[in-house]
Amino acid sequence: MTEPQTEYDAIVIGAGMSGLACAIRLGMFDKKVALIEKHSVPGGLNSYFQRVKKDKEGNRVGIRKFDVGLHALTNFAKKGEKNKPLLKILKQLRLRYDSLEIQEQSYSQVLFNEKVLKFTNDIEFLVAQVKEVFSEEGERFEKLVKFVEEFDDTSLEFEFTSTKNELKKQGFSNEFIECLLCPLLFYGSSWENDIDLQQFVILFKSIFMEGFARPYGGVRTLINPLVEKLKDNNVDVRFKTAVKKIIKENNKVSGVELEDGTVLKTNQVYSSVGLPETESLLMKEKSKVGNLTFVECLYVFEKKIDREVNDSTISFFNYADRFNYECPKTPTDFRSGVFCIPDNYEKVESEEGMIRITFIANYDHWNKFSEKEYLAEKEKVKEQGLKLIKKLCPQDNRELLYTDIFTPKTITKFTSHKGGTVYGSPLKKRDGLTETKDLYVIGTDQGYLGIVGSLLSGITMANIYGLKGGL
Numbered sequence: 001m002t003e004p005q006t007e008y009d010a011i012v013i014g015a016g017m018s019g020l021a022c023a024i025r026l027g028m029f030d031k032k033v034a035l036i037e038k039h040s041v042p043g044g045l046n047s048y049f050q051r052v053k054k055d056k057e058g059n060r061v062g063i064r065k066f067d068v069g070l071h072a073l074t075n076f077a078k079k080g081e082k083n084k085p086l087l088k089i090l091k092q093l094r095l096r097y098d099s100l101e102i103q104e105q106s107y108s109q110v111l112f113n114e115k116v117l118k119f120t121n122d123i124e125f126l127v128a129q130v131k132e133v134f135s136e137e138g139e140r141f142e143k144l145v146k147f148v149e150e151f152d153d154t155s156l157e158f159e160f161t162s163t164k165n166e167l168k169k170q171g172f173s174n175e176f177i178e179c180l181l182c183p184l185l186f187y188g189s190s191w192e193n194d195i196d197l198q199q200f201v202i203l204f205k206s207i208f209m210e211g212f213a214r215p216y217g218g219v220r221t222l223i224n225p226l227v228e229k230l231k232d233n234n235v236d237v238r239f240k241t242a243v244k245k246i247i248k249e250n251n252k253v254s255g256v257e258l259e260d261g262t263v264l265k266t267n268q269v270y271s272s273v274g275l276p277e278t279e280s281l282l283m284k285e286k287s288k289v290g291n292l293t294f295v296e297c298l299y300v301f302e303k304k305i306d307r308e309v310n311d312s313t314i315s316f317f318n319y320a321d322r323f324n325y326e327c328p329k330t331p332t333d334f335r336s337g338v339f340c341i342p343d344n345y346e347k348v349e350s351e352e353g354m355i356r357i358t359f360i361a362n363y364d365h366w367n368k369f370s371e372k373e374y375l376a377e378k379e380k381v382k383e384q385g386l387k388l389i390k391k392l393c394p395q396d397n398r399e400l401l402y403t404d405i406f407t408p409k410t411i412t413k414f415t416s417h418k419g420g421t422v423y424g425s426p427l428k429k430r431d432g433l434t435e436t437k438d439l440y441v442i443g444t445d446q447g448y449l450g451i452v453g454s455l456l457s458g459i460t461m462a463n464i465y466g467l468k469g470g471l
């Protein structure tokens with residue numbers, strides 16, 4: 001790494017996926033770049049952590065490695081395929097496809113009350129499933145696939161268009177719309193009970209048409225080479241360093257002030273912390289904080305799941321009369337969520353087994369709890385998760401060794417996202433521009449989210465504003 005300096009061509013705030021990609025890309029073209037990250041490790045919402053592993057007597061016997069967020073890498077592509085976002089990203093960041101050791105999912109499914117709709121990385125499989133499970137929607141769904149293929153999802157303008165209204169206009173039933181949207185909302189909507197149409201198209205392609213995969217070794221397999229690239233490209237990376245303030249002169253960005261009072265001067269700032277959070281760094285709060293946050297439960301078992309018991313990769317479930325993708329009135333909504341078995345790939349690094357469950361949560365409840373109430377709600381979440389495991393894996397008799405639960409409060413603690421949001425604000429800045437000249441929003445609130453989306457956002461914003469000089 002280069003020696004710390006105080007003047008840079010560009011400063012990137014946040015070393016999540018978008019910040020990492022943005023800093024690497026700018027560094028590749030000889031820009032003097034600083035990447036400032038509040039936390040001690042990179043990855044942001046898709047980071048990693050470890051916990052001490054103990055035996056039954058409580059003796060330390062090693063460590064367990066966890067991914068914070070990785071259920072699956074979306075946008076699967078085979079080596080050498082044309083026009084695939086994942087391959088474009090790897091090319092732009094000069095990463096080798098083989099270095100990720102990507103494995104395809106077996107299959108995933110939507111469990112919508114009594115209905116089961118399976119999908120793989122082949123859209124034809126889903127078309128056949130729709131014809132079987134929702135026979136009257138089959139032809140319409142084929143047309144929807146064409147509609148998605150022909151839709152221009154590259155527009156940098158943002159005006160919310162309701163996907164639900166569009167799907168109703170196309171004649172789909174409410175039940176089918178909710179079933180189809182269940183995975184897409186869970187994997188990327190910052191809007192309650194709906195999603196912007198362009199975002200829907202992006203997610204439909206990345207989840208249903210390209211599909212899910214997992215790098216062997218989890219998210220570290222992706223993050224470690226990115227950190228190497230920062231070094232190769234002389235990016236000045238500062239962990240455990242928070243930006244306190246973005247400084248501007250005559251409405252043009254001129255630097256940032258760090259928490260310890262150090263001022264770093266720069267011509268450009270790329271902020272990945274979120275739109276309302278960026279506004280706070282400008283001492284001006286305007287944009288709406290999103291309403292959607294989650295609890296995530298990680299269950300570690302003595303061994304991997306028997307595939308006879310359950311061989312799916314991800315199950316998006318809804319057991320309510322209608323699918324309520326909204327901030328619940330209670331602290332946690334157990335009626336719907338995501339059930340992920342990361343063991344169900346061909347090769348998995350750990351001997352132990354894992355199940356991950358995501359439920360929708362209410363930030364205000366979790367944030368206001370006393371210590372006692374907080375722990376009691378976590379216990380409740382753990383029990384509800386175990387009930388779900390019994391329901392979806394009835395013959396699973398493995399011993400449970402360890403549970404880790406993180407809450408909306410944990411998300412805010414480690415990523416500084418207001419309201420514990422994962423998909424950011426309902427307002428997106430697709431062109432990355434802000435009211436302050438040379439201050440750009442990247443990542444989730446630019447409107448590209450998930451691992452692949454955020455990487456793409458960082459690359460695109462660096463290419464447009466750092467390397468080409470503007471739109």
Ligand SMILES: Cc1cc2nc3c(=O)[nH]c(=O)nc-3n(C[C@H](O)[C@H](O)[C@H](O)COP(=O)(O)OP(=O)(O)OC[C@H]3O[C@@H](n4cnc5c(N)ncnc54)[C@H](O)[C@@H]3O)c2cc1C
Binds near residue numbers: 015072074294452
């Ligand atoms: C539980 C969970 C499961 C998920 N599962 C998946 C999945 O399976 N597949 C998938 O593709 N996506 C998944 N996601 C979503 C994905 O992780 C995010 O969309 C993506 O990582 C967002 O990246 P980002 O760069 O936009 O923002 P972030 O990751 O939020 O990065 C922002 C960074 O800025 C830092 N920061 C904040 N304030 C400051 C400051 N003042 N100074 C310096 N640094 C600061 C934060 O610490 C953070 O590191 C999941 C997320 C969660 C939480």
